[in-house]
Amino acid sequence: MLQDRRDPIGLDALEARLRQDLEWLELPGKPWVPRREANGQTVVDVVILGAGMCGLAAAASLRLLGIDNLRVLDRAPAGQEGPWLTYARMETLRSPKTLAGPALGLPALTFRAWFEARFGQAAWESLGKIPRAQWMEYLVWYRQVMGITVENGVTASNLVPASDDLIAVQTDNAGSLLARHVVLATGRDGLGGAFVPAMAAGIDRRFWAHSRDAIDFAALAGKRVGVVGAGASAMDNAASALEAGAASLDLFVRRTTLPRVNKFTGIASAGVVHGFEALPDAWKWRFLHHVFGEQTPPPRDSTLRVSRHKQARLHLGSPVQALREQDDALVVTTPQGEHVLDFLVFGTGFQVDLSLRPELATVGPHIRFWRDRFTPDAGQEQPELAASPDLAPDFAFQEKQPGLCPALSRIHCFNYPSTLSHGKLTGDIPAVSAGARRLAEGIARRLFVADSALHFARLQAFDTPELQGDEWPATPAPATSDQNAA
Numbered sequence: 014m015l016q017d018r019r020d021p022i023g024l025d026a027l028e029a030r031l032r033q034d035l036e037w038l039e040l041p042g043k044p045w046v047p048r049r050e051a052n053g054q055t056v057v058d059v060v061i062l063g064a065g066m067c068g069l070a071a072a073a074s075l076r077l078l079g080i081d082n083l084r085v086l087d088r089a090p091a092g093q094e095g096p097w098l099t100y101a102r103m104e105t106l107r108s109p110k111t112l113a114g115p116a117l118g119l120p121a122l123t124f125r126a127w128f129e130a131r132f133g134q135a136a137w138e139s140l141g142k143i144p145r146a147q148w149m150e151y152l153v154w155y156r157q158v159m160g161i162t163v164e165n166g167v168t169a170s171n172l173v174p175a176s177d178d179l180i181a182v183q184t185d186n187a188g189s190l191l192a193r194h195v196v197l198a199t200g201r202d203g204l205g206g207a208f209v210p211a212m213a214a215g216i217d218r219r220f221w222a223h224s225r226d227a228i229d230f231a232a233l234a235g236k237r238v239g240v241v242g243a244g245a246s247a248m249d250n251a252a253s254a255l256e257a258g259a260a261s262l263d264l265f266v267r268r269t270t271l272p273r274v275n276k277f278t279g280i281a282s283a284g285v286v287h288g289f290e291a292l293p294d295a296w297k298w299r300f301l302h303h304v305f306g307e308q309t310p311p312p313r314d315s316t317l318r319v320s321r322h323k324q325a326r327l328h329l330g331s332p333v334q335a336l337r338e339q340d341d342a343l344v345v346t347t348p349q350g351e352h353v354l355d356f357l358v359f360g361t362g363f364q365v366d367l368s369l370r371p372e373l374a375t376v377g378p379h380i381r382f383w384r385d386r387f388t389p390d391a392g393q394e395q396p397e398l399a400a401s402p403d404l405a406p407d408f409a410f411q412e413k414q415p416g417l418c419p420a421l422s423r424i425h426c427f428n429y430p431s432t433l434s435h436g437k438l439t440g441d442i443p444a445v446s447a448g449a450r451r452l453a454e455g456i457a458r459r460l461f462v463a464d465s466a467l468h469f470a471r472l473q474a475f476d477t478p479e480l481q482g483d484e485w486p487a488t489p490a491p492a493t494s495d496q497n498a499a
């Protein structure tokens with residue numbers, strides 16, 4: 014019986030197709046990096062810190078290029094990597110369902126292929142956006158079919174230059190690894206942490222949280238809750254509080270209007286993906302300064318998820334100016350007046366602050382940031398941009414003072430703060446494959462050049478004949494005139 018083309022084919026069939034596609038493309042490439050030992054230890058070619066979307070795409074890209082001596086570490090428990098099942102509080106992804114994301118040009122590796130294999134084409138057509146938890150299920154499948162082993166519950170605690178070309182990756186609970194290259198796929202806050210205004214410092218933690226924290230929303234039932242910020246996370250946290258039964262929800266927004274247009278996403282194209290990195294510095298700055306100035310709107314769905322609750326109030330032109338504890342409550346002061354709350358969530362994003370990243374304690378002071386060498390035009394200043402690392406074309410850090418920490422050139426910053434140097438190749442789903450390929454190709458180039466003497470020795474030693482010598486015997490030389498005379 015002919016199968017209805019709308020029936021789900023099942024993951025086994027999809028995986029068989031993926032294997033076939035890889036075979037047709039002769040992928041993964043054969044391993045080619047010479048194995049090494051140092052101090053009695055096997056040297057790892059690339060240690061990837063973080064097994065979120067970027068870490069997985071990086072590992073898969075490296076494997077496809079035949080670089081398979083990898084270790085992928087993540088401090089989170091298995092299946093809990095990244096924000097998706099922890100502090101992401103939206104119902105669905107913000108991006109369109111059709112994005113190929115980390116599929117690396119392999120059709121059978123897309124979310125769509127995975128979804129249709131499980132639920133069929135009709136289900137795909139009726140799907141709106143991708144449910145958040147389902148995206149995580151897909152990422153777990155992705156790592157399985159791309160043969161990526163993740164070591165969970167392992168926290169990288171410091172990166173220490175160990176010799177001319179090795180880095181000791183110290184971990185809290187799995188000893189120390191010796192790596193030639195290290196990839197920081199440590200996420201949105203990979204070079205810092207949550208940003209909370211200084212005024213919260215003296216306030217008891219039972220009154221506030223950052224949107225990145227684990228928040229007990231059930232405990233907010235019947236409470237007066239405030240949220241600071243107008244981004245996607247602010248909106249998702251407001252919705253979660255309301256759905257948990259908050260008595261009131263006040264959203265405090267500095268601006269007098271909500272941003273409406275998602276600028277950078279709007280101009281997305283292969284040109285932006287591949288061209289941004291090649292822009293002169295002043296143009297890179299100009300693009301992102303404009304994006305920061307306009308800000309990214311929260312998704313319409315998330316905003317409607319909040320506004321449908323009658324106890325939700327939007328306060329525009331209301332930067333939080335002061336906080337104080339009073340009578341077992343929190344008083345929030347804005348230019349529009351005072352609000353008495355039981356709990357406040359800061360949806361105020363993330364910041365670069367190396368003091369929050371133990372793994373960068375040794376090398377961090379040597380990292381060059383944009384502020385160290387670029388002065389924007391008057392009126393174009395932007396502290397968050399200035400705190401972006403100034404990265405090489407392969408995402409590697411560069412030294413503030415040449416010669417003081419050469420190991421930085423083998424530590425690759427494959428997380429959100431790379432945006433000013435590379436464009437949006439790491440912070441979002443859409444162009445992560447392009448980012449992962451750029452990273453992997455850069456590392457492949459570096460490994461080959463570093464081992465050039467060994468590869469030359471392989472060239473010299475290679476003696477597998479193509480010709481056996483019997484294919485075409487040389488034509489005997491014609492007899493000379495002397496021989497004729499004799």
Ligand SMILES: Cc1cc2nc3c(=O)[nH]c(=O)nc-3n(C[C@H](O)[C@H](O)[C@H](O)COP(=O)(O)OP(=O)(O)OC[C@H]3O[C@@H](n4cnc5c(N)ncnc54)[C@H](O)[C@@H]3O)c2cc1C
Nearest residue numbers: 063065066067087088094095106107168169199200441442
């Ligand atoms: C709430 C939220 C919602 C988002 N929604 C969307 C969306 O809908 N569409 C979109 O395109 N983008 C979205 N993004 C942006 C982006 O796609 C995600 O941030 C995505 O998770 C980025 O992947 P990543 O691999 O860089 O980081 P992550 O997924 O955060 O992974 C980083 C990993 O590094 C690990 N780690 C960190 N430090 C260490 C260490 N020292 N040792 C070991 N492991 C470590 C962490 O445990 C974590 O698992 C969202 C971001 C957030 C925060």
